[in-house]
Structures are given as structure tokens and as C-alpha cells.
Amino acid sequence: MTPVRTALAALVVVAFGLAIAGAGMGGPPAGDPAPKTAAVTVAKQAIARNATAAEGAKEFESEGCDACHAIAATGAKGKLGPRLDTDSDPVRExxxxxxxxxxxxxxxxxxxxxxxxxxxxxxAEEIRAVATFIHTVSAAGGGSGGKKDGDGG
Amino acid sequence: MPTLKSLTEPSHPPPVALALLAAAAVAVAVGGLEHARLFHRGYAEVEIVGPLFLLNAIGSAVTILLLIARRTALFVAGSLAINVGALVSILFSHNSSFFGFSEGGYDATATIIVVAEAAAVLLTGLALVAGGAGAGAGVRGRTEVTA
Incomplete structure (x- = not known):
């Protein structure tokens, strides 16, 4: 190999090596911190008690929402969008x-x-179920921002 | 019909084809590096799609190294496989879903990737037409200058 091609190869290896290792890539937005273990347990119980929320949890997964959004109570770890178990919005919103x-x-x-x-x-029912699921998790304490007395839609 | 041995031997394509291949390599690099960046920006958590982003970056690096090593036929194959595959994947993810993952729009990074991949496919195809992949046999035995 000529010195020029050797240098080019070294440049490619270094540039891609750094990129693949994630050096200087920044990482995803920090977002809200994950809720604590006890809060996650409470959120799981709240989902189990609410049939609409349980249906919403299934829709959340089947529609692929978990690929982008994190909800600790269901093990969803997506980082492309904000985590939703700290979402304090009412169901309608x-x-x-x-x-x-x-x-x-x-x-x-x-x-x-x-x-x-x-x-x-x-x-509309499926969307409302997903929103109810998110609100239920947050209101149950799955996230620090959860409302305890949300409007329920 | 080229043999496997001829495909893996160093080749010396015409200058025009070599220039097109070099430009294609730059486009492959842009696409690969952007995929690596997106992997670390959150796509790592997306099942199947995340690892494919990493594989795209690694494959792009290997493909470019093949061109630097004058394995142009393998570069052409790698460039077309990676970039056509990635373009089809992004079309699926935006119009239906790709392994259960769907996206809604093209942000700046996605636009850069699509343009780079389309350019890589076009430039690689043009290089192929200009004799970029089949010039190995005619120069077999040529001594490489190692100045």
C-alpha cells in the first residue's frame, strides 16, 4: 500500500472507530430521571387495577410506542422521545x-x-386507553411529575 | 464471468471510474458516520433497528477500506448492498413500519442520510458503468508503486 492509501485507511479507521464508540456523539437528551423501584411497583399495581389502562399498556406495546418512549412499569426503554411515566398531562391532552x-x-x-x-x-377508544395508561402510571407515582388527582379525561 | 478470485484481487479502474468511486466512498462515509451518531442519540434502544444502525456504520467503514485496498468490485457490492438496503428500510419505516418501528418525518440528519445514500448508489452505479468494478483482469500482475 502506498503511504497515501495507508493514511486514508488510518483516517477511516480512526473516524469510524470514534463514531462507533460514541466519542463526541453527545447521546440522547437527558430527559427526566427514571422513577424509583417502589414507585414502579405502585404503577404496576395501578395498571392491574384499571382495565382501560391495562388495555392501553397492550396498545402501547403493539403500536411500537415503547421503541421511542420509556415507561419503567412496563420495561419500555425508548429514548428517541421523552419518557412518559413522568408525564403529568391529563388524559385528554x-x-x-x-x-x-x-x-x-x-x-x-x-x-x-x-x-x-x-x-x-x-x-378513538384505543388512543384513549393509551392515554389512560400513561396517566395511570404517572398518577400512581411512576414518575415524580405524576398528578394524584388527574381529570381522568 | 468474473471469478471469486478476480473479484478479490486488486484492480486498477480507469481514472473517471476511480473518481466516481472515490466520491461514492465519501457518500458512504457520510451515511455510515450519521448512522453511528444516530445510534448513540437514542436508536440503540430500538430493537433490531438500533443494531442495524451500528451494522451500517461498521459495514460502511469496511466497504471504504476495501476501496482503499483497491478491491473495487467488493466496494461496489458493499456500497450498493448497504445503501439500497438502508434506503428501502427508511422508506418502509416512514410509510408502514420496519421491524415494528415507524417514523413520521425527515429531520435534518435523516435528510442528510437519505441524500448521502442516494448519492452513493448513483455514483457507484455510474462508476460501474464507467468500468469501475471490472478493471482487475486487464492489469493482473501489474507491479504496485509503493513509493
Whole structure:
């Protein structure tokens, strides 16, 4: 190999090595801290007691929401969007964020990533169940920002 | 019909093809590095898709090294496989879902990646037409200058 090609190869190895190792890549937005273990247990019990929330938990997973959002009570670890077990919004507002995710963007997160077609691929009941699930987790103490007396929709 | 041995031997494509291949390599590098960046920006947690982002970055690095080592046929194969695969994947993730993962729009990084991958496919294809992958046989035995 000529010295030029050797230098090029070294440059490629170093540049990709650093990028793959994550050096200088910043990492995902810090977001809210995960809730404590006791709060997660309370949140799990709250989901089990609320049939709509339990249905919403299933929809949350089947619609792939867990790929981007974290909820400790269900083991969802997504980091592309904000964690939702600290979401203190009422059910109606959360449901609105599902159907129209571009209007209220959490600080530090990308505005365009979340699909905008949930209103067409999910029924109103399913969206409401997901919103109820999120609100139930937060209100149960799954997140520090959870309301204890949310409006329930 | 090229043999496996001829494909893995160093080749010396015409200058035009080599320039196109070099430009394609730059596009492959941009796409690969952006995939590595996105992997560390949150995609690492996405099942299947996250590891594929990392694989894209590693594959891009190996592909570029193959061009530097004058294995142009392998570079062409790698460039087309990685970039056509990534373009199809991103189309699926935006229009239905890709391994259960779907996205809603193209942010700045996604736009850079799509443009880089499309450019890589186009440049690699043009290089192929200009004889970029098949110039090995005619120069077999040529002594490499190692100045």
C-alpha cells in the first residue's frame, strides 16, 4: 500500500472507530430521571387495577410506542422521545398528543420523528386507553411529575 | 464471468471510474458516520433497528477500506448492498413500519442520510458503468508503486 492509501485507511479507521464508540456523539437528551423501584411497583399495581389502562399498556406495546418512549412499569426503554411515566398531562391532552404529536414537543427532542397517523390507524377508544395508561402510571407515582388527582379525561 | 478470485484481487479502474468511486466512498462515509451518531442519540434502544444502525456504520467503514485496498468490485457490492438496503428500510419505516418501528418525518440528519445514500448508489452505479468494478483482469500482475 502506498503511504497515501495507508493514511486514508488510518483516517477511516480512526473516524469510524470514534463514531462507533460514541466519542463526541453527545447521546440522547437527558430527559427526566427514571422513577424509583417502589414507585414502579405502585404503577404496576395501578395498571392491574384499571382495565382501560391495562388495555392501553397492550396498545402501547403493539403500536411500537415503547421503541421511542420509556415507561419503567412496563420495561419500555425508548429514548428517541421523552419518557412518559413522568408525564403529568391529563388524559385528554395526552390523547391529543398521540393524534397530533407536532403541537407540543418536549424540550430537546426532535419534532418530526413521531408518526402523525395514529388517528387513522387506531380507534378513538384505543388512543384513549393509551392515554389512560400513561396517566395511570404517572398518577400512581411512576414518575415524580405524576398528578394524584388527574381529570381522568 | 468474473471469478471469486478476480473479484478479490486488486484492480486498477480507469481514472473517471476511480473518481466516481472515490466520491461514492465519501457518500458512504457520510451515511455510515450519521448512522453511528444516530445510534448513540437514542436508536440503540430500538430493537433490531438500533443494531442495524451500528451494522451500517461498521459495514460502511469496511466497504471504504476495501476501496482503499483497491478491491473495487467488493466496494461496489458493499456500497450498493448497504445503501439500497438502508434506503428501502427508511422508506418502509416512514410509510408502514420496519421491524415494528415507524417514523413520521425527515429531520435534518435523516435528510442528510437519505441524500448521502442516494448519492452513493448513483455514483457507484455510474462508476460501474464507467468500468469501475471490472478493471482487475486487464492489469493482473501489474507491479504496485509503493513509493
Amino acid at each position: 395526552t390523547a391529543g398528543n398521540v393524534t397530533d404529536p407536532r403541537t407540543d414537543i418536549a424540550e430537546g427532542y426532535e419534532a418530526k420523528l413521531m408518526p402523525t397517523d395514529y388517528a387513522s390507524r387506531m380507534s
